[in-house]
Amino acid sequence: MTTLIEPTAASPLAGIQSLELEITGKCQLTCIHCLSESSPQASHGDMTSENWRTVIIDAATLGVRTVQLIGGEPTVHPQWREFAELGLSLGLHVEVYSNLFNVNPAWWDLFKRDGITLGTSYYSDDPEEHDRITGKAGSYVRTRCNIREAVNRGVTVRAGIVDILPGQHVAEARAELESMGVHRVNTDRVRSVGRAALPGWKPTLDEMCGRCTRGRAAILPNGDLAGCVLSRDFPVGNVRETRLSDLLGGDSWVQLAASVPLPVQNACPPDDSDDCDPANTPSCDPQ
DSSP states (O other): OOOOOOOOOSSOGGGOOEEEEEOOSBOSOOOTTOTTOOBTTOOOOSOOHHHHHHHHHHHHHTTOOEEEEESSOGGGSTTHHHHHHHHHHTTOEEEEEOOOSOOOGGGHHHHTSTTEEEEEEOOOSSHHHHHHHHTOTTHHHHHHHHHHHHHHTTOOEEEEEEEOSTTOOHHHHHHHHHHTTOOOEEEEEOOSSGGGOOTTOOOOGGGSOSOTTSSEEEEOTTSBEESSGGGTTSOOOBTTTSOHHHHHTSHHHHHHHHHSOOOOTTOOOSBOOSSSSOOBOTTTOOO
């Protein structure tokens, strides 16, 4: 049974407006830059469905405005729709960040609901280049077809492009997305995290965009709380052991926030970015 906590203040606790929920590490793809090193062989992690429900309820109580279901591929988690429905019922904006490799026809009605945004990753207008990045033949065609279907159905869609390969068709990918009716398109550079880490690289907060902990936070599949999914190597506690309110109000969170270098003005990439599903967060999204 989930225990509700009392609301604290009108403004979000610790200024957190967007909470990334990495509900699984499992994914149909094996993107060459994936920060979480997701794959078909990965697991959903240690968080139970009840753990995730508690986090979503706590997030709404604490003044968080948006929860993002990310992965891995969030739609491979058996309870992802339940989590989305719960968030909507609590007045949260819910973003499902999917690779759109597979979309069950039964999901479209949920994607069309008020308060839902569908996010995705797109890498190139060249099928071979796109598939080389995702590690899955045919992923370009399936993702492109599902983007078109989403737009045709009136689903709110936005996309993130990560610049990974030399000479990658980034501008062409943006143009193709816009031609399909996707006008909220953001780009970011690849960052040295996960599979994209350079040999001998050690995690550093200097590699972040500077927005970690500033308006956003992330919860990983094992329950760790981090400043964002990119700063996963710097957790400040675990929601399976400590309530979200206590973690965000604790000294460890304050110390982490103070350790993150300030972002360069106007340099914030609106996607978190070099995972398989770069999560596009409102705290970084230009108005």
